[in-house]
Amino acid sequence: MKLLDTFNTEPHITFEQQNKVGILLMNLGTPERPTPESLSPYLRRFLSDRRVVELPGFLWKPLLRFAVIPLRAKHVAENYGRVWLNEGSPLKVFTERQCEGLRQRLPDNIYIEYAMSYSEPFASQALAKLKANGVGRVLVLPLYPQYAASSTGAAVDKVLNVLLKQRNQMSLRTVSRFYDHEGYIKALAAQIRNYRAEHGAGEMLMFSFHGIPQMQHDKGDPYPHECRKTAQLVAAELGLGEQDYTVSFQSQFGKGKWLKPSTQDLFVSLPKKDKIKKLDVVCPGFVSDCLETMEEIAIAGREEFFANGGEQFHYIPCLNDHPLWLDALADLAKDNLQSWVSYSL
Numbered sequence: 001m002k003l004l005d006t007f008n009t010e011p012h013i014t015f016e017q018q019n020k021v022g023i024l025l026m027n028l029g030t031p032e033r034p035t036p037e038s039l040s041p042y043l044r045r046f047l048s049d050r051r052v053v054e055l056p057g058f059l060w061k062p063l064l065r066f067a068v069i070p071l072r073a074k075h076v077a078e079n080y081g082r083v084w085l086n087e088g089s090p091l092k093v094f095t096e097r098q099c100e101g102l103r104q105r106l107p108d109n110i111y112i113e114y115a116m117s118y119s120e121p122f123a124s125q126a127l128a129k130l131k132a133n134g135v136g137r138v139l140v141l142p143l144y145p146q147y148a149a150s151s152t153g154a155a156v157d158k159v160l161n162v163l164l165k166q167r168n169q170m171s172l173r174t175v176s177r178f179y180d181h182e183g184y185i186k187a188l189a190a191q192i193r194n195y196r197a198e199h200g201a202g203e204m205l206m207f208s209f210h211g212i213p214q215m216q217h218d219k220g221d222p223y224p225h226e227c228r229k230t231a232q233l234v235a236a237e238l239g240l241g242e243q244d245y246t247v248s249f250q251s252q253f254g255k256g257k258w259l260k261p262s263t264q265d266l267f268v269s270l271p272k273k274d275k276i277k278k279l280d281v282v283c284p285g286f287v288s289d290c291l292e293t294m295e296e297i298a299i300a301g302r303e304e305f306f307a308n309g310g311e312q313f314h315y316i317p318c319l320n321d322h323p324l325w326l327d328a329l330a331d332l333a334k335d336n337l338q339s340w341v342s343y344s345l
């Protein structure tokens, strides 16, 4: 009877048939096409997640449906159009390359898939694929170096929701953060060093991270501390002093208080007040280039900086499929697979 069908009916499988190890990379999600029709369901899923917007449903849901989504879908679709790649949305293209890069670096008996929190492939689809291959032990690796409840927490929720339905539950491990992982820090430093060697260094390096509402941090989300620590470690690796770099938070959504300083405010005040005319910007909170880096920073941010007297603006791309980063990702996976898989040293 459907009413009683709370848990999945699954085939009889012994642990020996279901003991393989898998890795599930997780990222945020992105529309299939840069159109309002494709954006609406994605934005609806994303912005109705209570991890992301913590407002009572009876207030937020009608606002979201009748005002936020119709207005936002149209204007954000145009922004996606400016950064769309031949193969699709940058976020999806780079996540797929990272998944493939990890497969190349780990033994074939480790099954690797990726899933998105708010678009296909969903965690349910990726986990079903892993289960069908005999995977019973899964390492969940959200591709967010700094933990935030609205990114990492929300991604892990999607996996847990699938397990809530499983009768023969998979074993789970999660990587909640890697903001200070040596390989990640060294890959970032190499990316910045090489970019500056090729294009010249600006007067200041800006580390711009995605923002979160200040209220979420006040209630215990450690995110900004981890962002600042990443910046500090990369700066030390590059031999930069405190006057050589700045940390800021971008992509504010809505009218509430978000983490400060805001990247957008600095694009005005750095050239105008602080006389910084040559700026380099890197976004270490994103391991893949996406709308928020390619449009908001590299296009709109550059325009704003120049409109306020800036003279040189270099956007340093995310790690994407940089071999050092893929090596770091493989190391991170191996560290967290200890005792599930043994490696010859």
Ligand SMILES: C=CC1=C(C)c2cc3[nH]c(cc4nc(cc5[nH]c(cc1n2)c(C)c5CCC(=O)O)C(CCC(=O)O)=C4C)c(C)c3C=C
Residues within 6 Å of the ligand: 028, 029, 030, 031, 047, 052, 053, 072, 076, 089, 091, 144, 148, 150, 151, 210, 211, 212, 213, 223, 251, 253, 285, 286, 289, 290, 291, 292
């Ligand atoms: C309350 C709203 C939002 C919170 C909190 C938030 C946190 C957060 N987001 C990312 C990473 C990404 N966000 C991206 C896009 C994006 N983010 C929001 C809102 C919040 N994010 C919206 C509405 C959007 C969609 C675009 C828009 O309408 O402006 C993306 C890019 C996706 C892509 O397809 O390219 C990423 C990546 C993190 C890491 C984070 C918390 C730390």
Ligand SMILES: [Fe+2]
Residues within 6 Å of the ligand: 210, 251
């Ligand atoms: Fe976001």
Ligand SMILES: [Fe+2]
Residues within 6 Å of the ligand: 217
């Ligand atoms: Fe704090």
